[in-house]
Amino acid sequence: MENYRLLLVLATLAFIGGLVHAVVVLKKGGWRESRWHLLPMALGFALQTAFLYFRGRALGQCPMKSLPDILVFIAWSIALLYFLVGGAYRLSLLGLFTAPLVAAMQILALLLPGSFGAYPAKDRIIPLVELHAAVALIAYAAFALACITGVMYLMQERMLKRHRIGGLFYQLPPIQDLAKSIRRLALLGLMLLTAALGMSMALHHPVSSPKVIFAWAVWLLYGGMSVVMCRHMLSPRQTAWLAVVGFVVPFMSLWLVTGK
Amino acid sequence: MSRHLVSLSLNYRTTPVEVRERLAFAGNKVALATQEIRALPGFEESLVLSTCNRVELYATHGHEDSRKGHAMMRDYLVHHFKLQPEHAEALVFHQHVSTETARHLFRVVSGLDSMVLGETEIFGQVKAAYKLALEAGTTGRTLNKLFQQAFTVGKKVRNDTLIQRGSTSVGSVAVDLAEKVHDLKNCRVMLVGAGEMSRTCAQSLLSRGARSIIVSNRSYDRAVELATEMKGSALKFDEWESVLHEVDVIISSTSAPHFIIKPDLVHHVMRKRRWEPLLVIDIAVPRDVDPAVNDIEGVYLYDIDALQAIADDSRRERERQLALCEQIIEEQLEKFGFPKSPADALHARRRRPPEADAQSGLVPS
Structure with a gap:
């Protein structure tokens, strides 16, 4: 498995971990607004960013051509906007709802046949x-x-x-x-x-x-x-x-x- | 000479309000009282907590027999408030020593001893009482440590349990609902009818930041009176429908024998509001608002039974949390090194209601 693929797996696990934690805490009724809830989302976002960086370097271009790459890029953008919007509108619980979608998109990207293969080289x-x-x-x-x-x-x-x-x-x-x-x-x-x-x-x-x-x-x-x-x-x-x-x-x- | 940590507590459980009100310390007299108690023979530290629901004295003294300390504190109250012998005789106190004092204070600070289980106001009241005693110079090593520990425990109980989740009164439930529909800072409230319950709801909303209040009542004078009290505006009763689209929360409590807020009216209002959400609280019996109003998009209708049911649910949830809170307090007592006494064993075995402690002979001495 390529290193950057592992990064994506870890990012997906971070989002799933954040989701599980949020569900457990909510079920217990102990959810309180806290920056700590952002930690799994932040970790997942950092790993996504690292994945896109290494994937882009390996391809020599922005990784936005195949469906798996597009899914990951959108998942990354969702996480990015979550951080921009969540704070502004006090929607920190949005993470609980965002994490499953982001994780699902990344799992789909990982499971699609021939995901993260090489692109035809671009002239420029x-x-x-x-x-x-x-x-x-x-x-x-x-x-x-x-x-x-x-x-x-x-x-x-x-x-x-x-x-x-x-x-x-x-x-x-x-x-x-x-x-x-x-x-x-x-x-x-x-x-x-x-x-x-x-x-x-x-x-x-x-x-x-x-x-x-x-x-x-x-x-x-x-x-x-x-x-x-x-x-x-x-x-x-x-x-x-x-x-x-x-x-x-x-x-x-x-x-x-x-x-x- | 041994030193005893003691407390004498008189609260809504032990003492009816007509006696409690005789024993309430005026705000500006509390500091003086703490100094007078500390000046009692053998006393070293003191603190007075006086709220509408309780009068509690905390102290350390060096008398061999802790009962003597309790008797002196009791006598102080009787003399300070110049109680008639029949009232003095009728006084019933909780008396605590050492670990029992700490446990009692931890329960008080956590809201477990409050009339509304889990309420948070008491935390601030204890803090204020402690600050006053600290400034009056009547606390020392023992009480300083005890109260700091109590504040830690109070925070822990609130953070680690759901003891303060939800609201247990109709007024607070109305506020919770309003907060989940609107940003209260921009929330305009209309009272249709000026009953006591709607006044309480409106005051709760105002205290939590609601922007403005409009009062409309059949008696215009009463509307003006209430509006003035709440720094709002009054409206004649035949005009309230015309401004309904401008408000975000309607609290209705008229004595009309029929529905006064009907679906047609609200539908029209919602169109004018461009479907901005509207919370309707109907606390009138018989009801003022046709239940079909709740079917209109963007309208959330709660009648008195719905509000009461939510309050009851919260109360039951808090009661379910009680055992967990008590467990945290026991763990903290152990962590802070309070010795286990025979009474502690009894407490653990029976988890008896506090009334049972009152002058029952179970208090260690």
């Missing part, structure tokens, strides 16, 4: 192409976090409606904050995707490429969602459902993007 690296791909994948990570926050919203909403005031209820943020976070994350993802598409136009890529068509489809979807969210045309609950279900489209498009 065009920085704007690499940047365009990276920004697009970070946009997808923002959509993933909007989806996770949507799940948190729906859980909190259900507990409030049904008067089920238990362990997790006390730990989740106010639903008003969650609703705002969903909107902001969807908007952030949309802005990043817009930037990525802008770069791709500057590169004069052929419009017929399935990659670009799907990217525009995702852009239209989230553009429409953002308008609906920001103009309060739907209730926050419907918005949360939209963020959860909407993420299926960009996630499934990854197969098409990489299957070209």
